[in-house]
């Protein structure tokens with residue numbers, strides 16, 4: 001979304017001691033999605049690590065396909081845009097669709113770019129094949145918007161990691177969820193604080209320099 005249409009980074013709207021705000025984005029087009037369910041669990045852990053959380057489920061809040069001529073006064077677009085501007089860090093959850101992210105997630109990303117700068121991203125992929133190509137492709141899109149990605153993600157396989165009652169039975173996955181939630185909050189805060197400091201400083205050889213108003 002062009003910066004003239006939507007508010008981009010406002011360097012003065014947050015104090016350094018405020019809680020990190022983490023937005024989880026679920027993008028499976030299934031009501032009973034394991035990926036979105038895992039996202040909810042991870043957001044709970046993120047909260048335990050001292051962050052504020054919100055969830056955007058694109059299955060329930062479907063954005064129209066992005067187009068340069070779209071009417072940005074659309075209620076859903078405004079709602080989603082407010083959430084994106086609220087967030088300091090993101091967890092993007094997607095099913096593996098043909099080795100790539102879901103169309104709904106790519107469409108969500110297409111609405112924004114400068115809003116992602118200086119923010120930290122973590123990825124969850126629901127796949128039968130680990131979803132490594134999926135996460136690599138999301139990482140590429142986020143890098144293009146000057147967002148920072150955690151070096152590892154969460155891969156879930158519903159047939160192995162969950163029992164018949166949809167409870168996680170893979171202990172390794174539980175451990176990985178715990179470190180993922182912890183690392184997202186710790187590194188998200190470090191990167192966000194530094195980015196805000198750079199926005200407010202006179203330093204000109206930082207990438208934040210390009211985002212000053």
Ligand SMILES: Cc1cc2nc3c(=O)[nH]c(=O)nc-3n(C[C@H](O)[C@H](O)[C@H](O)COP(=O)(O)O)c2cc1C
Nearest residue numbers: 028030033034035095096097098099126127128129
């Ligand atoms: C269009 C489409 C393409 C898919 N492609 C793959 C694929 O390439 N590899 C794979 O492991 N699963 C693939 N799947 C299966 C889903 O990734 C898998 O069922 C996933 O666990 C669903 O996640 P969810 O429970 O969050 O919806 C595909 C499913 C759909 C609908």
